[in-house]
Amino acid sequence: MSEPAGTQADASVTGESFLVRAALIAAALAFLTLFLFLPLVAVFVEAGGRGLEGYLAALSEPDALSAIRLTLLVAAISVPLNVVVGVAAAWAIARYRFRGRNLLVSLVDLPFSVSPVIAGLVYVLLFGAQGYFGPWLRAHDVEIVFALPGIVLATLFVTFPFVARELIPHMEAIGSTDEEAALTLGASPWRMFFAISLPNVKWSLLYGVLLCNARAMGEFGAVAVVSGRIRGLTATMPLHIEILYNEYNGAAAFAVASLLAGLALVTLAAKTFLEWRYADAIAAARHS
Amino acid sequence: MSQSVRSSVRAAAVSPWRRRFDFAAMVAAFAFVLFTAFAARAQTALLNVSYDPTRELYRDVNAAFAAQWKAQTGQSVTIRQSHAGSGAQARAVIDGIGADVVTLALAGDIDAIAQRTSLIPRDWQKRLPQNSAPYTSTIVFLVRKGNPKGVKDWGDIAKPGVAVITPNPKTSGGARWNYLAAWAWAKRAYGDDAKVRDYMAAVLRNVPVLDTGARGSTTTFAQRNLGDVLLSWENEAYLALDEFGADKFEIVVPSLSILAEPPVSIVDGNVDKKGTRALAQAYLDFLYTPAAQKIIARRHYRPRFPEHADPADVARLPNLRLVTIDEEFGGWEKAQKEHFADAGTFDQLYKPAR
Numbered sequence: 220m221s222e223p224a225g226t227q228a229d230a231s232v233t234g235e236s237f238l239v240r241a242a243l244i245a246a247a248l249a250f251l252t253l254f255l256f257l258p259l260v261a262v263f264v265e266a267g268g269r270g271l272e273g274y275l276a277a278l279s280e281p282d283a284l285s286a287i288r289l290t291l292l293v294a295a296i297s298v299p300l301n302v303v304v305g306v307a308a309a310w311a312i313a314r315y316r317f318r319g320r321n322l323l324v325s326l327v328d329l330p331f332s333v334s335p336v337i338a339g340l341v342y343v344l345l346f347g348a349q350g351y352f353g354p355w356l357r358a359h360d361v362e363i364v365f366a367l368p369g370i371v372l373a374t375l376f377v378t379f380p381f382v383a384r385e386l387i388p389h390m391e392a393i394g395s396t397d398e399e400a401a402l403t404l405g406a407s408p409w410r411m412f413f414a415i416s417l418p419n420v421k422w423s424l425l426y427g428v429l430l431c432n433a434r435a436m437g438e439f440g441a442v443a444v445v446s447g448r449i450r451g452l453t454a455t456m457p458l459h460i461e462i463l464y465n466e467y468n469g470a471a472a473f474a475v476a477s478l479l480a481g482l483a484l485v486t487l488a489a490k491t492f493l494e495w496r497y498a499d500a501i502a503a504a505r506h507s
Numbered sequence: 508m509s510q511s512v513r514s515s516v517r518a519a520a521v522s523p524w525r526r527r528f529d530f531a532a533m534v535a536a537f538a539f540v541l542f543t544a545f546a547a548r549a550q551t552a553l554l555n556v557s558y559d560p561t562r563e564l565y566r567d568v569n570a571a572f573a574a575q576w577k578a579q580t581g582q583s584v585t586i587r588q589s590h591a592g593s594g595a596q597a598r599a600v601i602d603g604i605g606a607d608v609v610t611l612a613l614a615g616d617i618d619a620i621a622q623r624t625s626l627i628p629r630d631w632q633k634r635l636p637q638n639s640a641p642y643t644s645t646i647v648f649l650v651r652k653g654n655p656k657g658v659k660d661w662g663d664i665a666k667p668g669v670a671v672i673t674p675n676p677k678t679s680g681g682a683r684w685n686y687l688a689a690w691a692w693a694k695r696a697y698g699d700d701a702k703v704r705d706y707m708a709a710v711l712r713n714v715p716v717l718d719t720g721a722r723g724s725t726t727t728f729a730q731r732n733l734g735d736v737l738l739s740w741e742n743e744a745y746l747a748l749d750e751f752g753a754d755k756f757e758i759v760v761p762s763l764s765i766l767a768e769p770p771v772s773i774v775d776g777n778v779d780k781k782g783t784r785a786l787a788q789a790y791l792d793f794l795y796t797p798a799a800q801k802i803i804a805r806r807h808y809r810p811r812f813p814e815h816a817d818p819a820d821v822a823r824l825p826n827l828r829l830v831t832i833d834e835e836f837g838g839w840e841k842a843q844k845e846h847f848a849d850a851g852t853f854d855q856l857y858k859p860a861r
Contacts, residue, residue: 348603348624357603365604447604449554449589462590465722466562467750 262480265473277463277471278478285451286459286475292367293455294435297374301431305382306424310416312383313390327383330376338376339444342369365447370455373441378431385427389420429490433483552585553786556606558593558680558769559720560743564806565610571802572793576786584786592720593680594619600626600774607778607787610771612680612721614638614832615839615847617772626776640768641794642808645829646681646688648759649728649737649744656735660761661692664736665709672734673714674724676847680769681721683847685738688765690846691830695763708856729756740767741824745807766829 266274277283308327312320330338344350346363356363363369397419401411417424439457446453454462456479463472557565569586576584589596589604593612597619600606611617614632621627632639650658656669664671674682689710693703715733718724721743728737729747736759739747744758771791778784793799797815804816813821836842846852 343602349601353603362605364602365599447556447589447599448591449587449604451585452554452587465559465590465726 259480262473263477265469266477268470268473273470274474277474280471282451282454283459283471283475286454286456287478289367289370289454290436290456290479293370293374294432296371297378297435298428298432300375301378301382302424302428305379305427305431306386306417308383309386309390312387314395324387327380327387330379335373335377335438335440336444339373339441342372342376342445364445365449365453367453369445370442370453373445374435374438377438377441378434381431381434382424382427385423385430386420389423390416393419425490425493429486433486436482437479551582551783551786552587553607553783553790554587554589554605555608555610555790556589556596556600556604557610558596558612559590559722560681560725560740560746561610561769562588562590562722563746564742564803564808567802567806568794568799571798572790575793575798576789586790590720590722592674592678592723594678595719600624605777605781606774607781607783608771608773608791610769612767612769613683613839614768614770615683615843616680617770618840618843620774624776626774627772628775631772632770634773635771635791636795637811638768639770639772641771641791641799641811642769642803643811644741644767644769644808645764645827646684646738646767647741647744647764647825648761649725649739649747649756650735650759652755652757654757654759658736658759661689661763662696662706664689664713664738665706667713669713669736670715670734671710671713671736671738672724672728673717673738674721675717675719676853678719679721679724681724681740681743682717682738683842684740684765684767686846686853687832687836687842688761688763689738691765691835692761692763694835704852704856707852708858711857741809742807745823760825760827763828763830765835766831768832 269277278287308323311317312324312327343364345352346356346369347353348357350364363372397415398411401415402408406414437457438455439461442455443458443461446455446458448454448458448462450459450462456475460472460475460479463469463475555565555569565586565588569588573584573586576582589599589606591599593616596609596611597616600609600620601623609617609620609627617627617631621629621631635641648658648664650656656663658664658669663669673685676682676686686707690703690707693706697703697706716727718727721740724737725739725743725747727733729751737744737747744756747756748758771794773784773787773791775784778787794803795811797812800810800812800815801817804810804813804820807820807823809824810816810821832839832842836845844851
């Protein structure tokens with residue numbers, strides 16, 4: 220009972236009693252445990268259903284390897300592209316006032332509001348054999364839908380907002396005074412960009428990249444429409460998980476699912492590690 | 508004002524080498540991913556675009572064919588599979604998925620490809636023996652152990668309070684066979700067209716959810732425990748018994764059902780472009796060989812040549828009266844137009860529950 224002194228002092232600020240706070244914290248914890256932590260644990264428990272050998276067998280099977288490879292490749296192509304385009308879009312929106320700026324802001328948000336299924340169908344409509352460009356593509360032996368380019372396009376569409384959305388408010392908050400200073404001191408525009416602008420927003424950028432990457436690896440709906448679900452060729456990890464589940468191969472499905480969840484956790488760990496390593500730099504950036 | 512400039516300078520002063528190291532590590536990881544992705548290039552490959560319940564069948568058939576092809580020609584061949592509802596798969600072929608062969612649930616879906624594209628000639632069904640269907644199947648009922656709702660025949664699934672699981676006839680081939688089998692039974696039971704429609708409407712009122720493919724419906728019934736009776740491919744019903752144990756479900760054989768002929772075809776436009784015609788032809792011919800017929804029966808399909816199958820597998824399949832699509836409905840083209848096209852009988856009779 221030596222605590223109450225401290226809690227009373229804290230409580231006096233907002234006026235809640237200790238009990239109310241304890242109840243709120245307990246409710247939040249219970250909710251998180253029930254809806255986030257337990258399902259995650261269940262994935263790993265189910266994955267271990269056939270023992271370590273079964274687990275490794277499910278992951279080293281050729282179709283699973285192909286799905287893992289495809290998922291990493293799609294993320295490796297679409298995330299850097301989205302970083303470049305996202306930075307450019309955020310720069311344009313945060314630094315310039317121009318006609319159509321609001322339209323551009325809405326366009327950046329479009330993938331958040333449009334269902335992924337529609338994102339997939341649009342590409343089938345454009346590039347499918349019956350689509351606008353279909354006959355030309357077929358005549359020139361270019362495969363887009365039901366092949367890697369289509370999957371990358373659908374992923375790009377769905378993950379586009381993550382980088383730009385993180386950067387725009389940060390860039391707007393920082394303002395352009397540092398950059399103006401750099402220019403008056405004689406820096407070239409590119410030098411200004413890489414020495415001042417980018418380092419200033421690097422933590423928002425990193426966060427955007429991590430979110431973008433997590434979604435790129437996990438996207439199901441849009442990819443399902445354009446992939447054609449060819450095992451060992453166009454089935455990404457989320458699609459491969461569904462295929463396995465539909466084949467009554469629950470243990471293997473959860474093994475792959477645990478790996479996908481694991482990749483997300485690695486992303487989270489990478490973020491935490493970087494935050495720990497550059498803690499002082501982040502603190503400085505946050506206070507600017 | 509210039510705080511953030513100072514901060515970045517400070518960060519740079521702390522660890523220039525570490526940052527360079529981190530950057531190099533990132534580039535290396537990225538390069539590794541790209542390398543492993545491109546390291547595995549495809550060899551001779553065939554793409555079989557198939558319907559939902561044939562996953563296990565073609566897994567076995569493909570392994571047997573690849574072994575035989577290797578023995579005969581010395582070439583390794585990879586056969587890739589894509590599975591979904593039969594109608595959805597036909598749509599994918601029309602939209603340009605590079606299928607070398609299609610093995611769909613019903614002739615109508617291959618007709619749709621032939622009608623809408625120039626990939627397959629209109630007379631495709633005459634090119635292989637037995638209407639281009641190397642195996643057949645039929646529609647039976649899967650009920651929960653002990654048959655608590657007492658479902659014995661088609662009449663029972665229209666009774667109030669019996670929840671019926673069947674996929675969506677718009678996307679699933681199995682669902683169209685289900686629908687027509689019920690229709691064929693009702694035609695004999697009631698005679699009069701208006702009464703047949705009343706019966707079909709009553710059945711559809713009992714359907715809580717329409718999955719897009721047969722496998723989705725089986726999962727709904729067997730794993731999500733929804734519904735009292737699953738209208739199912741015979742092979743899919745036996746597979747459910749194999750997978751989930753005969754102590755949970757039982758198969759009910761109705762008094763009459765439909766002879767389902769799932770046909771196969773080469774996709775001429777695609778194989779000629781890729782130069783895989785000989786391989787694709789050999790693959791489809793293989794389905795008629797004794798080795799494949801044996802696998803077909805083992806996977807609970809009805810072999811065209813039962814003499815090549817394991818007698819125990821054939822004996823498992825019940826004897827029942829089977830009507831054909833041609834005598835009963837005048838062929839797939841007519842049945843498709845009358846029942847499943849926009850504003851067909853299915854659209855008229857199906858009123859989704861709110």
